[in-house]
Amino acid sequence: MSQAPRKTPDQLRSARWFAPDDLRSFGHRSRMMQLGYSEEEFRDRPIIGILNTWSELNSCHSHFPERVKDVKRGVLQAGGLPVEMPALSVDESFNKPTSMLYRNMLAMETEEQIRAHPLDGVVLMGGCDKTTPGLVMGAITAGVPFIYLPAGPMLRGHYAGKILGSGSDAWKYWDERRAGNISDAEWLGFQGGIARSAGTCMTMGTASTMTAITDAMGLTLPGASSIPAADSGHQRMGADCGRRIVDMVWEDLTPEKIITEAAVSNAAKVAMATGCSTNAVVHLIAMARRAGIGLTLDDLDALGRTTPLIANVRPSGKDYLMEDFFYAGGLRALMKQMEGMLDTACITVTGRSLGEEIADAQVFNDDVIRPLSNPVYHEGSLALLRGNLCPDGAVIKPAACDPKFHVHEGPALVFDSYPEMKKAVDDEDLEVTPDTVLVLRNAGPLGGPGFPEWGMLPIPKALIKQGHRDMLRISDARMSGTSYGACVLHVAPESFVGGPLALLKTGDIVRLDLPNRSLDMLVPEAELAERKAALKAPEPRYERGWGYMFSKHVTQADKGCDFDYLERDFGAAAGEPDIF
Template identity: 60%
Template structure:
């Protein structure tokens, strides 16, 4: 890659520190207050370390050590590190969902990068919404950045059985509800399912999004696969620190790296991984920050031609430990290189193809090749129909195959509390053929589009041995979830989408092979119901929640804020008076 290297006076931070002006005097004096001399930072790239460490987010508990590794690399390369805490956006404790705060993190990241004397940044995250949130903000600000994933936790264990985070929670909760698991056994699973720092080790949203960040060319090659507690993780962090200093000198920023073809690679890899359904809403939002449109049809077109290659839970049987030792993401990318745009640029200054050249698959049952796929198409499908005119998604690779073509009567829950109050009622009017529906759970309705889409199987059916049934909603589900769940139905019910018009007993048809989700009610009847429908009164009248519901877009548009979409003039630099 041919670049023009900046002079010290061309660095963004020079405006703060390098001038013979009153304000620069103030900036330099306060740096000296922190113990730094001018030789430490004037004329050197100043690199932000945006750290999502928080005691609220157990997945990120080791990111202080990761930040130390990044700091070491920055200093080795002649830069000056500046660690800055930002919102965690972890999924463990935050209500109603970390997705509610993804856009807040994106706003914070953009403003931190804009308002401080930074020539580049290393972004530390991993748990679910931190990856898209940090990258959305970085794409909008568009200065050189590298994403450093926190890495997956080690695999869980219970009585000699391997546990996968999330996936086995849902599995064993159903067994406990059925009376097949004691309280003592349930507590033992609780003790053994999350045994170290790091994000979920299944191919949930966290593992998916960090892998896609690497596919987009924004991660040190191989870093997304390294377990959090592996020594290679901190070595990768130091490498990110060294690389970002070089990228700051060369002004290698996201708009020079991430293109529509990069996103096509990310979609292809998402399908090959059997990745989280959440990847779709996040990729659409991320692309939108760069002015790139990703219609849902593109996801479906790519899914139909990309085979499922990663044998990973919940669509397969292995966890991230096995994926890493089998060769990791680089091995998968090299194995499917004929299906990718390998000439796209990455943060290393090399192409994606150059970054993965020669990477081998060491365990071919964990990582397959296109010649020996797990299934011939990708893990996720896009649905259309009168129930979802703007689309819906389903992870059919993790669904019971016979339910992928199913027609049954609707049973509607108007809210999550409504569902929770009824689901264990043994007199509930439900059979295995029923289609469960949760509404008012989308971006506006919840608000924030929580991970409620894997509706519990009614206890009445759990006791009969039923473990999957067709479920529909306008919300999301955890990437660690499984089952015949159609999600992200748009427009959502809270804004008057067709889901709001469904009544108990209406026949609903799901046909994944033909990408169809259809409500068997006449257009005339639906028009009548629409005329009678009234929106619920606003739930929030203040704060971020009010901002959110007033400005969030629908799922097919990425659930981003309308005022944060790409602007051709970019984000203005702050004036320094």
């Protein structure tokens, strides 16, 4: 990358607020002095916004009040002025009906916070599932230099001599409790031991997937996504982010210089190699489209067919958690293992190439980070399906389900709502066999509403008690990245807008052929046409507020569920504010 001339103080974006000798700039300078700053603190130096998604209901980000101090320290050391700004927390655990309903709200807030304020660069502080794509999507559109600070995974869980993985073991032991194999005291012990520090889920769930994607795309300090939240290295990384963003401003290292087609391809390949969350499909497509890169489901499937899974981390891997991944060398080591598959000329936020950043990376445990010659699974984490049930696509995580379901045919048992499904699966007299295909519809972007994580339908209690722990399940919902099982997700178009899933009836035969990437209902076309003619449009979920805006403008799963008017090809983004 050729070295462009460094900016001069008069070229700083913030100078437009503070430099002119006019009444409006007098007011800006006056209010900064009201805040206690002298002119030498905010004139002729980069002003760095720190967008902090901390809240007292976001356990993943509970360390951010301390970490923001580290970032500020770094910014000050490098000669910038740090200003902390709150951003929507979008916590995964407590947001209802689903945090996905608010990802685009965070993206809009991020974009507008940056555009509306005198910020020369930003540090984005996130990590919990939707905060990574939300922050990055907004910052891409805003266009100022930014660096992403990932929250980091929590420490591994422990209870009664067992190592616990957040999410994955919750599903596992809940099935055992439903089967009557776990006492109240044991259940309480699991509850207290499964999440025992600040940080995101320590499995390769959506949080670790999305921070790894952002890392591989060049938007974090290289390898930052692997550092556990509780490790002192995470504090040092925070200060490094503060120092580096100041130099990025002077260098004018903006997002479009980093986020190229090659960088997005690198990120997708790394995601596949990590055993990524199915949610990565929706978020990565949305992030790419914000950068004007037309990533599609077919692109991701093609990469998945040729990228082996080499991170032996739950839930796609069998044995290890993110803490082990970090000790084994972390994401830099994984990228080093697959170096020949990546475009190492891509530039990162350091201003250096990816190749330079991973040149000295080493693997310290080759069972955690496998060589390409000994993968966990021969293909990547995700596969795209098409057929008369999902003409616009659906996704499945082959490595995380029982191989016997890779080719499967069975009768559908269809549920129109989550409460209906939940009641049925707890009925021990439910007529169901291991070959039955459980189907949940009206759970997509509009039907959920908000595309909730309902796709890992519980195994019916009748089958649990017989010893079964997996079966084929299909929905237009998402599922937690910590989940596992033979779950087909993101069926598009969703049933709520009249997609083919709305035509399926209980008893219809469904066929999944994973090797040939197909998913079909074995129903004659004439019968399907009759059913379609009889369909009635459902009542809208919202009539006011954010939900109404969401329902009018959200795209379907295969397009990333962004708002149509926020995508790059909708129209030119607003220019810098010029009326002060």
